[in-house]
Amino acid sequence: MLTIRLISPSEKRLQGIVYVSNYIVISILLLMWIMSIQRRIILPKTRALFLCIGILFLYWSFARTMRYTVFYGDIPAMILVWYSYYFPIILIPLFGFYVSVSMDKSEHYNLPTTLKLLLIPAFALIALVFTNNRHSLMFVINRYDMVIREYKYGIIYYVIAFWVSSLILLTLHILFEKCMLKTRNDKIVLPFIIIIFGVIYTVFYNSNHNHFIVKVLDLNTAFTFFYVAFWEACIYHGLIQSNTLYREFFTYSKQDTSIIDYQGNVRYCSSPLTSPDRKTIDDLILNRTYILKNKRQYNIQSISGGYVIWQEEMSEVIKMLGKLSVINEELKNDISLIQTRMELQSKKVAFEERIRIYDLINTKTKKQINSIKHDILTISNRESNDGEENIDLWKKINFTAIYVKRCSNMILISQDKEQNAPQNFEIHFYETINNLRENGVSCTINNTIDSDISFETVLNIYELIYNFIEPVFFDINQLYIYLSSSKDNYFVKFISDVNAGKLIDLNYFSNLSYNIDTDDDLFIMKVNFNRR
Template sequence: MKKRIARSSVLHIILIITAIAAAMLCRQLDRIGTMQIFGIIRSLIYIFMFLIWGITLRNRIVQIQAKRFMTSIAGLIVFWVAIRSVKFVIAQSPFAVRMLWYMYYIPMIFIPMFALLVALSLGKPENYRLPGVTSLLYVASVLMVIFVLTNDLHCLVFRFPGEREMWDDRDYSYAGGYYIVAGYMLLCTIGAFVTLISKCRIPKARKTFIMPLLPVVAMVIYTLLYVSGEITGGTFIHRLAGDMTVTVSLLTALSFEFCIQCGLIRSNTYYIQLLRPCTVPALITDNDYNILLSSDCAEKIDREIMQMAKSSPVMLSSGKRLSSAKIKGGYVLWLDDLSELIEVNDKLAEAKDDLKDDYDLICEEYDLRNREAHILERDRIYDRISRETSGQIAVLNSLTDRFELSEDEDERRKLLGKMVVIGAYLKRRNNLIFISERSSMISEKELYLAFLELTDNLELYGVTCGLNIRLNKSVPAVAVMEMFDTFEKMIELSLDNLSAVNISVTLNGGIFTMTVTAESGTDFNVMNGDFVTAVCDDDGEWQIVYRREAERCKA
């Protein structure tokens, strides 16, 4: 493939050199002869050559805006060569010659500007549009062109001796405005090249940018020599490249070609040669699925199968997948060998089934262990309930037996009242146990509800009750259990002769205090202990006080 590309490139270079050599020969014949036909042929050769170059740019450049700018550059070069030919072949009056000479600066100003726009467009998506601020370059270029074309009115670009009717492009000097125009062109040229190099992402491309730079440097040196008058008739440079229009145009085209060949400007050159040795089986067809191009390793595929791949990829029997994508004027199709992937996928499917079976077994084992743990936890809580309320359960069983054996209605009513009070205690005590299993702290509301239900049942039994709880915070479960058990023990001792009771629970100075005031003939001194104090006043009213520090309860 590389040899074919090399042969094609050599052929193009030979044709270009031959055309330039023929044009140079025509120039020499035109200089020594009297026939203008050689000058016309020379101009036509260059015009035709630059037209062909512009057409190839439209076919090669990928980025749409860069393509338009480079095509415009080719058109400006053709325009430059054309007006140069008209100036030397057709124009007769000094004014016409001078105006055609001024018009040289239309391409001379716009070509560097378009080169800068080309550089700014590179590296962008195909449909990218430059921002509006770049339109200032158009404004500046148009002003520069108007400045040159109106030189006869102000002579700020070129100065001429003698009368205006005799002004000639062979006898003039540069004014200050010329250097402004030349500086603008030079800045655009330098800006274009610097932008082009800075945007390049090709590995080691900065080492190869010397090739596009050489024509630019040669152009600058040539222009400086031409402006300074060093290139005059009789010198070797004048005989070889005395025509500034053609020389600058060729160097401009050469610089852009070097940029394309070095990869600084993206093109689709040699895509056909690159497709054939491609290791991916690929086909390019027209809209009717007639094969136009294919890689050497591509297989023959029926048209019906290619049409099926239009909507979605098609799996072939050989384990290959045919995919399709729409392109301009047809379709591109390619094959992916998925045989190894299919084999791996089958193994993964088997492994998935095995893992699913293992997962199901693990889930069943987990459920079994979870049920066992739930049963064990439930048994533990039930054991705790049975252990902590065994005394009250025994009392309740005893009351139940007495209730069943008794025939006295008054006694049965009292026994039933006691059973209701003990039952309310057991219900609320068990509820507090369940809450304490979830949290070490019990809310004030739960404490209040526990005492409220017990006092409500006491009032049904005939005991006058009062309840006052002021905490405004949660209470350690240990303290709640102890307070509730203390109150229940007091009831159990005095229920037969208890007439009134008042409960007050407070928190002062970090100490939980429960004060139970009871009117009863029972001696409560048996309740005295570490946290409980029972005292009887002169009126026979008992105060049972429970005190415990909050921090010790938490510990």
């Protein structure tokens, strides 16, 4: 059972002054430390963790002050503020543990998910503390008034004590392990001495409640001081990356570098013998660009509070530039020759491609062109050019010429391997269909192919249609063409009023799969070929 006498009303004003004064001093120091951390710590995630620690310390001090000033005498409010102490008590060691894990890591390092999950039990413990009035697992309060406060600790209190001590020990273990692995034993001495003094003071505080030092420096203030001092010792010895070790950094630097303030005064310099003179510094600040001087290049870059100037030896670079200028002239001649060869090669390739296309067109239309020549020759050999037979031949020549034109057009388009035919590709056949209609043939085409199809396939379909119509050109009166497809095949179905089976060249269709049927004086032929 723990029994503590609260301050009497007569002591309230003096005690309030002490708490407010203590809070103001601690808050100012903590705010200065937080701003200093934000300026000094390099890694953004470590900087954020220290910011959280600083804010939690500020809240802890604020809560203690409010408890014994503003809320003094309001027992329920004092109890609730007392519970809120454990918000920073539980989270500060956890964030400190996160800082120790992040030591010596890159700026892109992220804490493992398993460690982030530690926030769940942390907030669960906080919730148990704030709900103590319902279950009394944290504190079993027998009496709490303005004279006597009697309570004993519950199981949650010891769980929290284990939580805090375990995280602090893990933090020290990680710190010790990293120092041992990198043979930096001397840098771990000061942080451990601070921890030892903190433990000693905690024992002294709990065993001497009425001592003068205990009344002046309460445990909250002492813990804040020792915890901040511990991390400052780590920063001082370089265990946490900061930007305050310029002088030590320049001691080991082989780069001629200087850091100057806005007035041009040199603050840090890696080598005083090679430090730029005042005129060079003024020119660099004025122009904000590099300067070449005595075979050395001086560069400048703005930083917080001033500028950094670094030098680069350019003598080897100047020699190399001289050699490169000679090589450059030689390369210009070689490049000119290479460009000429490439242009000739490009023209040759274009010419060969043009010949290939012409040969392809000739192969596809040679038979039809010869047929046109033969029909024209036949007409010219006849005595009269106005006979009915000549008119029929001119109609056939026109029909064949349309095929040659459309076929050549589709061959040219099909050379673009990335371009597919539109879904209404049957428009390429309309000129032939319209020609048949002008010659008295009732012709209809219906396309139900709704998938992508190459122009090469469209050309094959068009060639198939031509080879069906051409032999029956003078005999057909009605023709229906139906285009469809399945997963693996394309289908072209012809329905005509003429028995085309006796007239068409079946040798052409022998390489394709087809079937022929007749129905009520109609001739039906269905041709299918593989999509591939």
